[in-house]
Amino acid sequence: MATATLTIDLDALLHNWRALDARSGAETAAVVKADGYGLGADRVARALMRAGVSRFFVAAAEEGAALRQAIGPDPEINVFSGHMRGDTDMISDMGLTPMLNSVDQIVRHVEALPAHPFGVQLDTGMNRLGLEAPEWDAVRELVLQRGPTLLMSHLACADDPEHPMNPRQLAAFKEMTDGIEVPRSLAATGGILLGEDYHFDLTRPGVGLYGGMPFVDAAPVVSLRIPVIQVRDVAAGESVGYSNTWIAQRDSRVATIAAGYADGIIRAMGEKVDVFADEAHCPLIGRISMDMIGIDVTDVTTEPSEVELLGQHQSVDTLAHAAGTIGYEILTSMGQRYQRRYKSS
Amino acid sequence: MATATLTIDLDALLHNWRALDARSGAETAAVVKADGYGLGADRVARALMRAGVSRFFVAAAEEGAALRQAIGPDPEINVFSGHMRGDTDMISDMGLTPMLNSVDQIVRHVEALPAHPFGVQLDTGMNRLGLEAPEWDAVRELVLQRGPTLLMSHLACADDPEHPMNPRQLAAFKEMTDGIEVPRSLAATGGILLGEDYHFDLTRPGVGLYGGMPFVDAAPVVSLRIPVIQVRDVAAGESVGYSNTWIAQRDSRVATIAAGYADGIIRAMGEKVDVFADEAHCPLIGRISMDMIGIDVTDVTTEPSEVELLGQHQSVDTLAHAAGTIGYEILTSMGQRYQRRYKSS
Secondary structure, three states, X not given: OOOOEEXXXXXXXXXXXXXXHHHOOOEEOEEOHHHHHOOOHHHHHHHHHHOOOOEEEEOOHHHHHHHHHHHOOOOEEEEOOOOOOOOHHHHHHOOXXXXXXXHHHHHHHXXXXXXXXXXXXXXXXXXXXXXXXXXXXXXXXXXXXOOOOOEEOOOOOXXXXXXXXXXXXXXXXXXXXXXXXXXXXXXXXXXXXXXHHHOOXXXXXXXXXXXXXXXXXXXXXXXXXXXXXXXXXXXXXXXXXXXXXXXXXXXXXXXXXXXXXXXXXXXXXXXXXXXXXXXXXXXXXXXXXXXXXXXXXXXXXXXXXXXXXXXXXXXXXXXXXXXXXXXXXXXXXXXXXXXXXXXXX | OOOOEEEEEHHHHHHHHHHHHHHOOOEEOEEOHHHHHOOOHHHHHHHHHHOOOOEEEEOOHHHHHHHHHHHOOOOEEEEOOOOOOOOHHHHHHOOEEEEEOOHHHHHHHHHHOOOOOOEXXXXXXXXXXXXXXXXXXXXXXXXXXXXXXXXXXXXXXXOOOOOOHHHXXXXXXXXXXXXXXXXXXXXXXXXXXXXXXXXXXXXXXXXXXXXXXXOOOXXXXXXXXXXXXXXXXXXXXXXXXXXXXXXXXXXXXXXXXXXXXXXXOOHHHOOOOEEEEOOEEEEEEOOOOOOOEEEEOOOOOOOOOEEEEEOOOOOHHHHHHHHOOOHHHHHHOOOOOOEEEEEOO
């Protein structure tokens, strides 16, 4: 077996959802877009349903359609990108609830599916998705007559609790929605941690469920073990890997492990992380290749047959830091070649 | 539809294979590991068979097994990682040819499948896969008696034709294999371009087939078109996207497009690339999010309903440069959410 094993701890996932639910003074939904942040939307959503989640969020109608087939007819599936051209049949047949983002989308939805549920996304300053305040003013009476299921917006800077953008967006959201008798949602993981003012009727955690920052108390959900293909002696002065970037400074033992950037081990990490053979640190050496990486096992007592890249020793955020990115990208880059194992009590 | 469309031009792929085959004074195989460099190993391999390819290379036995089911019993499927623990049944049942990398693997193979074909990978200086010269000396007589199908090695610096490592590895390979009556292979794409001395009996191009450097004459194989979700006015001084990193310097029109780093648009690209609305450049603005990116369409005459990130205007290597990586990583990161369309005459 020259493929790594990604173990997804569904108990830890449920623990994280419950911990965020406990901090959320509102109904707590779950975001399972991008295939459940790379961990398998079907398995993740079915596990969360056991904890009581009945509302999910995805990015695109295609994701919603696949999720519907995995979780059955009951849970509500909300689509952030709203009602795009070509989505009508999927929205209707699969019972999806689009979060309408623009006047164009509202017109498209009302004309094509006049009786079908929808929510509305409002822009409160991120300028990414949702109606601007003047657009909302122009259409709100008409829209509210049709009974939207949710009014929502999204925070641009929630990962930084001190950022002045947070209260500014909160004020804009209240200004646009106060007094309206429709459920409201503003907070994802970061917003939940900002406190009660941000919670409204529904929160929608994503990355915190999967063990990523900004939820510092998250239990680790993923572990990744990579098999060793072979181990060799490398004499001082010899090079390892593409472009000879690593030169042995001493006589060394070098192992080649069976995963690379095609598996989402972002090439920019370079030599800035270690893998673990039991408790021993083994530095990555040389360039990360497509399917393989070299590691230095000179100081390891027993040569390992596999090593750990993610798990109790090291989180997605440690890898993200090494790659100059965020934990979210580490999660969503997880490779298709990994054997995925789901652990649950 | 809030999912992008990745079009894979199989005619361009075959053109690239034929161009490399013409430069290769030997049989020309094809490397289709990492799901055909992200483009779909099944479709890619079946197309290449029409051009006459009868030998393929994959990274792991699991990939070989899936490929066998896609292409039928005839073509030879070689596995770079060799014969790993747990691979025996797959190698045997799926008719795979492991490239044995170590004495351990040779012993494992000969004990488990004494009559089953195998090749041998030799290390000529990259220190990644294959037997070291002293190991090879110790076992070569025994191995050769069993009739390996191929003796191969891999170049560490072939992308740089002037690198002194290339002739050094060539000399080491000849030293280890001259006089042996077994087919030999040293060159992947870069090695083919180094010239005849490097070709031996079999070449095995990978990235060049898919339109990536170092094969500068490659025809582009992929194009990627991303739908626009909505377009909005953004006043001078307003911000766009996470952490408010982009601030409008003038009153602007900003579109949100439906793809992000979860689709393999590496986050590190940041604002360093453009997308194209017909011929017009539209700069990416703000942070790349998981499922969306902002673009500046202020100077575009007709607001687009979709834009091109990859295609005639821009290659995988342009994106790679912006992300501080290589075209290979852009290819193998291509998202699972893309609708894949195969074009062939």
